[in-house]
Amino acid sequence: MSFHPRMYAAVQGFQPLGELKSLSLDRMVVDYWRVRGRAGAGGRYASLHPRFVLILDDRRLSLSRARGGAAEPAAGCYIPAGLEIWGTLPEAGELRHVDIHLPRSRLRELTEPGTPLDRPVILPDLGPLAPLAGLLSDVCAAAKPSAPRGEALARAAVTEMFHLGRAGQLGHGETWLDTLRAHVLDQMAHRIAIDDLARAAGLSRTHFNRTFRRATGQSPYRWVLGLKLGYARRLLVHGVPCAEVAQVTGFADQAHFSRSFRAETGAAPAHWAREQAAGPNGPIVQDNPSR
Template sequence: MTTAEGWVRYWRDGDRPVEAMHAHFFDHVYPPHSHDTYSFGITVAGAQSFHCRGGTHTSGAGMVMAFNPDEVHDGWAAADTGYLYRIVHLGPSVVSDMISDATEGRSAALPLFTAPVLSDRALTDALSGLHAALTGSPNPLVRDEWLTAAVTAMTRRGASTTASPVRARTPTDRARRQAARRARQLLDDTYLEPLTAEQLAAAAGCSRFALYRAFRAEFGLAPSDYQRQLRLRHARSLLVSGATPADAAAATGFADQAHFSRWFHRVYGITPGTFRYA
């Protein structure tokens, strides 16, 4: 797909949560969002900036943007030439299966990346090889070999199983955190249904204002943004199953197909139609 904003090519595995994208963006701005996968963006040329973990980061040529599952981030061009990048999305189940194979069935923690931008040649080479295999090789053995190489690089060189230190929480902090989690549970259970701020606040056990602040502090998104993200993820699964963009929009609570398509493109960088036929 080519537009005034740039161009994008997308590839999706039909059997497991593995996807790849190659894109050159100039003016496209990603809103705050997250993926339910590990997401690795390899910057080929130009530079991309983004907010993540309370700071602003920039990835230049040769660097890797590493996002853990459900890690909120945005993104925009940090150079006049835009940014050319390759990105791969790996579902946690795929990574877990690969690690289990490597440890001969012994349980092992999933890797956790503690820095959102990495300068790691081994990881960059492995991810670049995986991207090339996913998008260019018809041989499943080649794709699996590069997938193994990428997960190996993730676990050995670019990741840590230890989370960043967390400050001590006061009783008030714990109460706010619990309220945010109660609200998120209601959204997880009913994201396809109409839901008012009053209903969400009642489930959380606090005021609407307090809930908004607590939810953003805990999850990095406003409740409505989180609800829309859940709807978009569900719409992706419907598109993979063969639903039309119009049917996916209607089934996931969007006002109309145009509204759905705008948000899908903003968050994922491609149109629902391009994703459906990837």
């Protein structure tokens, strides 16, 4: 079923770099933009439909809900239908971003019951959404875009935006374990060494290992693996291919990911995903973000 997003924007200071790349999916449109902006470029935006924005290359916009209001740094955001947002580019340069537009009815199908769709979500960092945004931009820019691949990546990005928003509301950064969890999410696509975790916690490696085991009852390696596989499960149920899930979650290759996943769940990733999709509740997995 086709869907045509409608958005109002009054912006200044941006120059397009190439043509807009769009991908039409099942009641959803993904746009990939490349623009150059001067410092302070921006304006106001309002959409008749829910909209997600994922900014690539570790860039950010400053967003506020009123002209001259308090601004928040945003690497990614969910903007509810009809909400006017003011955005400013703090530093001059190229800005690449992926936008996902969809009607509220489609968004409700993708999200967990009770998700507040009238409340914006603003993420100062994309964390594990960064590699998903990169893959989505690749699909949009491809000579022959793959709609099934784009559909899977877009669905995963939508649900993960709300997952990360809930995780932030639980107080990430308030304790050393929250700081570590935020570090793992931010570095999800990379190998995470124990020494890196110890430095993030401000402890020596020996003291860190003892403290961590007392606090969690498991080794740092098993804890990190659990976070990575929890994220992998959320991607798999939306149809993201195993090779890309392995890439996004920082495993050495697909074989390494498949072995780790089978050891954790007792099933191969593709088989597990098919069973989840065929279940009575459909393909939505909402892990506890405080895990």
